[in-house]
Amino acid sequence: MALGFSMVALHSRRTEGEDKIFATNNAALNAAKVVGSDRVVNASIGALLNEDGSLSVLPTVIDLLRNLPPEEYAAYAPIGGLPSFLEAAKKAVFRHHVPKGYMEAVATPGGSGAIRHAIWNYSEIGDAILTSDWYWGPYKTVAEEHGRTLETYSLFDEKDAFNLTSFKEKTVSLLEKQSSIVILLNSPAHNPTGYSLSMEEWKEVITFLRSQASNTEKRIILFSDIAYIDFSGDVDDSRAFMELFGDLPQNILTIVAFSMSKGYTLYGMRCGAMIGISSNPDVAKEFKSANQFSNRGVWSNGTRPAMTVLAKIFEDPQLLKQVEAERRTLQDMLTERADVFIQEAKKANLKICPYKAGFFITIPCKNPDLVAAALQKEYIFAVPLGKGLRFAVCSVPKIHCATVPQTIARIIQQVDADL
Ligand SMILES: Cc1ncc(COP(=O)(O)O)c(C=O)c1O
Incomplete structure (x- = not known):
């Protein structure tokens, strides 16, 4: 849309x-008003919902939150x-796989806050940030x-494995142009x-x-986005890579982004942390001071009640057990849905990206916008991405996960045939 009269600064x-x-979510809600919510498959929401469509919550976490004294909310x-939250966040992130090095943590409003500070404090204005071609949209928003x-590399090679060649090529080419590179890598459960x-x-x-890194003029910042790690299988196995x-x-x-949104079902509390790991104590110290300064300069302090809840969970093994x-x-509910979707996709010859775990399954197709629009006519609401x-x-009950792949396969064929 062309802008008319504008008051905002040029850069905005x-x-x-x-x-x-x-x-897509609005379209699904409108359709539900017309035909009833039981006929609508709303696969747009990035939050875990129960089979009846209500938001999944961890009762122990919510009880802890509810029972905090008033000062914990007010202060x-x-x-x-x-400090107790930062210690708990380190435990929640690494469990038995603590990497060797100097480590500092700073609280941020969710993983999003960590992404913001990493981009601002570790790349130069005008630099390109690197991630994969399939990516979470806000990476681009925050960068811009x-x-x-x-900039992106291809996530998958022809064998549907991590495309190391593309990753290397893009990293090398950016390091030729820039003195530093920030790499946003979202795994596990991308x-x-x-x-x-x-x-x-x-x-x-x-x-x-x-x-x-043998070129000591260059600085490499590996940003490990683990937003979905608590839904990616065994607690310890899924964290083994962090020792690297x-x-x-x-x-x-290395900066690891911790989020309480998914793993603790506290999306709305906006609580998380960034943890920096370096072999140089000065780099770790600088990490703490630069990101703390940014906290003050952007949003000031974070959400105290959520921080206290995490601290309490990691101070009491029984509570942690309960949460787990x-x-x-x-x-288990999520895995069952994904399993049935994958099984039915296979039967319908529907190609999907290699799924290991997590909240989303992605279906590559040539005309995502057209396919999404045609699916909406069948009351299936999925989000069109670039590819x-x-x-x-x-967010979709198991019963729909079992039937939807057939429909998606049919609609993709129809749309491709019509073009
Ligand atoms: C890939 C990815 N990273 C980070 C986040 C950050 O979430 P939050 O800021 O709520 O912690 C999300 C949330 O959807 C995400 O999908």
């Missing part, structure tokens, strides 16, 4: 693009986060909001594909980054 003038996730948290661009790098793939990534973040050259900084048991029930459709198994 953008063509108005509708957020496709919200637009500020320290700018960098409550801060005067950066987003949004939108559900892919998780294997341990072998992680080792190859780290070996390659080590080789690039230890003992790296001083010009590689409740989460396992949710994980396919994102289907949120997290």
